[in-house]
Amino acid sequence: xxxxxxxxxxxxxxxxxxRLEPGQFQVxxxxxxxxxxSGKYWDTWDDGTYHCVVCDEELFTSSTKFDAGCGxxxxxxxLDAANVAEIKDRSLxxxxxxSVCGNCGAHLxxxxxxxxxxxxxxxCMNSASLRLAPAADDAAAG
Numbered sequence: 324x325x326x327x328x329x330x331x332x333x334x335x336x337x338x339x340x341x342r343l344e345p346g347q348f349q350v351x352x353x354x355x356x357x358x359x360x361s362g363k364y365w366d367t368w369d370d371g372t373y374h375c376v377v378c379d380e381e382l383f384t385s386s387t388k389f390d391a392g393c394g395x396x397x398x399x400x401x402l403d404a405a406n407v408a409e410i411k412d413r414s415l416x417x418x419x420x421x422s423v424c425g426n427c428g429a430h431l432x433x434x435x436x437x438x439x440x441x442x443x444x445x446x447c448m449n450s451a452s453l454r455l456a457p458a459a460d461d462a463a464a465g
Contacts, residue, residue, distance in 0.1 A: 328441045329454045333427065334377065334378075334427070334461075336352075339351075339352060339377065343376065343377070344451075344464070347376050347451045347452070349451075350382075350430060350449045350451040350452055351377050351429035351431075351451070351452050352429070352430070353378060353412075354414075354421070354430040355430070355431070355451075356432075356449060357449050357450060357451050358394075359393060359394025360394035361394075362394075362395060362396065362449060362450025362451060363450040363451075363453075364396040364448075364450040364453055364455060365394050365395055365396055365450060366390075367455065368385070368388070368457035369385065369455060369457055369458075370385045370386075370446055370457065371384075371385050371456050371457040371458045372384050372385070372402065372455070372456045372458075373385070373388075373396070373398075373448075373453045373454070373456075374453065374454045374455075374456055375426065375427060375429055375431070375452065375453070375454075376429070376444040376451070376452055376453060376454045377424065377427050377429040378424060378426050378427035378429070379422050379453075379454070380404060380406050380425065380427065381403070381405075382401055382402060382407055382424065382431070382448075382453070383398040383400075383401055383402055383438050383446065383448070383453075383455065384402055384405055385455075385458075387399050387400050387402075388394075389438075389439065389440070390438075391417040391438075393445075393446055393447060395432065395447045395448060395449060396448045396450055396453065396458065397438075397440075397445050397446060397447050397448070398445075398446040398448065398449075399440040399442045399444055399445070400444065400446070401446065402443050402461070405425050406423050406424070406425045406426065407422050407424070407425055407431065407446070407449070408422070408423050408424070408425040408428075409421065409422060409423075409434060410423060412433065419433045419435075420433060420434045421425060421433055422434050422446055422448065427428070429452060430449075430452065431446075431448050431452045431453075432446065432447045432448035432449050432452065433447050434446045434447070435447060447452050
């Protein structure tokens with residue numbers, strides 16, 4: 324089951340298995356990682372907002388995306404700090420900082436202190452955790 328960070332939206336496993344593709348379920352619900360250079364958004368540069376694939380929370384904007392050369396979509400900051408929670412990850416014999424959706428707790432990826440901008444951060448996300456809403460869709464919704 325998903326780690327719940329806030330009292331945000333909660334979904335049953337059955338609902339998520341029906342709604343999400345198997346790779347999305349594995350990544351968001353079990354902390355999986357897609358292979359580098361294999362995800363939908365690692366080399367996408369369209370304008371828009373990246374949302375959580377589980378609960379549709381707005382997470383990142385395309386204006387903060389950069390090419391880290393790592394094979395995963397990378398951002399230097401979340402749209403709103405409350406929308407991306409950070410958890411100490413001690414798995415695989417190392418200490419990292421896991422990034423999860425602040426609303427539903429879905430695993431997004433990890434954040435590293437080696438970003439090239441003034442934030443010094445690299446939010447290295449799995450495409451399987453994200454849905455890009457093109458800028459035209461964002462404007463129509465707002």
